[in-house]
Amino acid sequence: MKPIHRHDIASSLVLILLFLLSLSCSTKQPSSAPSSTTQPAPLASWKDGPAKQAIVAFVKDATDKNSPKYVEPADRIATFDQDGTLWVEHPLYTQAMFALERVHALAPQHPDWKNKQPFKAVLADDQEAMGKFNESDWAEILGATHAGMTNSEFLDIAKQWIATAKHPRFQRPYTELVYQPMIEVMDYLRANGFKTYIVTGGGQEFVRSYADRTYGVPTEQVVGSSILTKYEVRDGKGVLLREPKVFFVDDHAGKPVGINLFIGKRPHAAFGNSTGDQQMLEYTQGGEGAQLMMLILHDDADREYAYGPAGGLPDTKVGTFSQELMDEAKKNGWIVVSMKNDWKRIFAFEN
């Protein structure tokens, strides 16, 4: 055997490995998405059905370069309402629970609250009076509990509360009451190059205090309602003071406004569960390319709650999935997700 043969074998191996090397590395490059870690099949908590199929078909269209509905990676924006869409909103929004408990915690510093509404009703746990709180009552409670401190002080208080508070029915931390199927949708979209945003009527900083840990959504991808902040230098350090004055309301028509303000792109997927989300879904549908508009219907009194068109609970301030919204969904072809029929499990802690 001549040396030239040996050389040939080695050369071939070099060529094959160089090819593998280029292949192995190049497969990592085209996707700007974080590489998905080893996980069970996507959307594992979804039953096979039209809702799951719609999500899969949407992602296929959005990521298929040969589809007329293809969406460039930089434009892959998905927006999620939070309360009632990503986690439980009954019997009260979690942030309202936080505000009420803060009134109790702060009461010793405000002896006058015992005789002053709306604080008096909160301190006396007067459910009937609290059920009748109007917007200005809530504004007063929010002002007293969410302002008058620096932003980082507020974040510390919120983080501490969320780490220990428990939901009255489930007796678990609120952050365990996230809907596992929706976490899977977020994961699935991110694995396909989407940026996932929370677009909530709730307080932006409150949601930021747990969004990264709970949903994998960083602070810069939380769009929400906010109060005015004021820049000040304290002890030689620049801080932001929270003022008892509303700056932006990210609900109803405010959602498209907030989406444009913070993101500057029209979403291709939007998820909600109430009339406060209608304009966000409309705005999403006004764009081009692949689209997915979804509404979560609370129709599972056993595992979670039933309200809205699914009846059940009395009318409360939360979860206003009106009949008009249901009609709108049908007219526009939005997907209505039945918690009862489309979700194998609702919470991660279920078997």
Add this chain to the structure above:
Amino acid sequence: MKPIHRHDIASSLVLILLFLLSLSCSTKQPSSAPSSTTQPAPLASWKDGPAKQAIVAFVKDATDKNSPKYVEPADRIATFDQDGTLWVEHPLYTQAMFALERVHALAPQHPDWKNKQPFKAVLADDQEAMGKFNESDWAEILGATHAGMTNSEFLDIAKQWIATAKHPRFQRPYTELVYQPMIEVMDYLRANGFKTYIVTGGGQEFVRSYADRTYGVPTEQVVGSSILTKYEVRDGKGVLLREPKVFFVDDHAGKPVGINLFIGKRPHAAFGNSTGDQQMLEYTQGGEGAQLMMLILHDDADREYAYGPAGGLPDTKVGTFSQELMDEAKKNGWIVVSMKNDWKRIFAFEN
């Protein structure tokens, strides 16, 4: 020669190449930054000196897990003022040029402007009168040129203008008048896992109309001043209307407010060139871990302009790098970058 030798050579090659393969791929994984394409050395347009050294030392600290100044990838935020920091701001802000040219373009639809200030002065090109425009004059011009249309109509107008307009001195598109050394800083920071944000006193949508192409900064990373927008359904499609009313001013103390509102994290690096950036640099310095605060000094009348403490041009509305700001920089240890002495070249089109 025995076959076993041939086998050994091949095996060794396989092992070496497998090693290269693992190395080549693993070096791409730890960074969440987009892999930098084949480029010249980073910061190639910077002269060796204290400014360049400060940037390199900052990145070394921020990315070294063993450094007490290490910054987690999710917290690697860098903010850049635009006018005078990333591109030329003399003789007028580019957006003011845009507004004035829009007044001319819209004049046929507004015959009354010929006799109505501030439009009369603009249409007559009365430099003296325009030099004396106050805030309310500019507000009127902005209202007439930046509002009264949908957001996407405005973006189209801005894109069309920026594609054709030329700077009066350089006779080049404004987007070619970006500072090459600053583009290199942005690239270098991104290659090291930083998210780069523009934080401008200028109009958010105006800057968004070219930021991605010009700076590699996507719309969601442009923080700026904004006017009110209103959601409306037109021809069955949700759109945002621009109203002639200021919503947010992202300048001076508004910069830290805007940074918290849009990003929710304190930057680790901040770049500016005027008193409007002082609070942003202060706010950055109030954080923990590696920090870099930089001010660009315009002291190169030959290649660009000289103004502020570098003297030269008469006092105008632009580039207010005051002596007080210089004193503040010295007191706080902020790096002042001399365009003349620290930059080998200012524009990409220079040799």
